Amino acid sequence: MCPDRLEKDSELRKVLEDVFDYRTIMAVYRLMNKGVLSKLYGVVSTGKEARVYRGVTPEGDDVAVKIYLVWTSEFRKSRLKYILGDPRFENAPRDPIGFINAWCRKEFRNLKRAYSIGLPVPRPIAFEENILIMEFLGESGVPYPLLKDRPPDDPGKVLEDIKGFIKKLYLEGELVHADLSEYNIMIKENDEIMVIDFGSAVLRSHPNAVDFLRNDIINIYRYFRSLNVETGRPEEFLEEILHER
């Protein structure tokens, strides 16, 4: 902790104190002291469970700073099924703070796996308690649009890209995203996709992995059918993936 910094940086302090508890504020300062983060700008997205801010590294690069908000029982209830059964989180604490920190660590580790096999996801940079720092996906501080807000110019090709993503994540990354939809896929001007929000992703060995995989395919197919793309049956693609295991 660096009290001087807290005093000097009163604007940042105000932003943080309006929203976050003491523990979170201290975690932000630890990230600053470690040289991971140098500034925090405005909020990019305000969700029920997390907020995403634009930050800047000491080198001047934009980063996305995802801060999980204080624990709610609803959050824990809805997320428990993704944590239970994951050997990486067998000993994760079940208390409120421990749970949210484990969730944040899980998102970081999932991103690392996906990024390491060359999939289009934000590069994970660091995590500290309930804060995840990753590459900022966007231009001039504005995130790329989500698929739900900017349908592709060539939906057939983008569907194939997303299918390729799902397959490679499962076969090479041994992961299932488990929350895949047009709400968690960004699209660039040239129709290139970037996939975000990996907190829910589970290992292929998770007891419900195949159900999660099926749901991801169903969600994606539903979206593309709404754009009049002929998708085929979700079960067929599911079988194709499982067959290649």
Ligand SMILES: Nc1ncnc2c1ncn2[C@@H]1O[C@H](COP(=O)(O)OP(=O)(O)OP(=O)(O)O)[C@@H](O)[C@H]1O
């Ligand atoms: N790496 C990133 N770069 C730029 N913007 C990002 C990044 N990650 C997330 N965002 C922005 O923040 C929003 C919320 O991110 P994300 O989906 O990961 O959080 P969430 O709390 O799970 O959101 P929701 O509750 O809406 O699903 C995204 O829709 C996107 O606009």
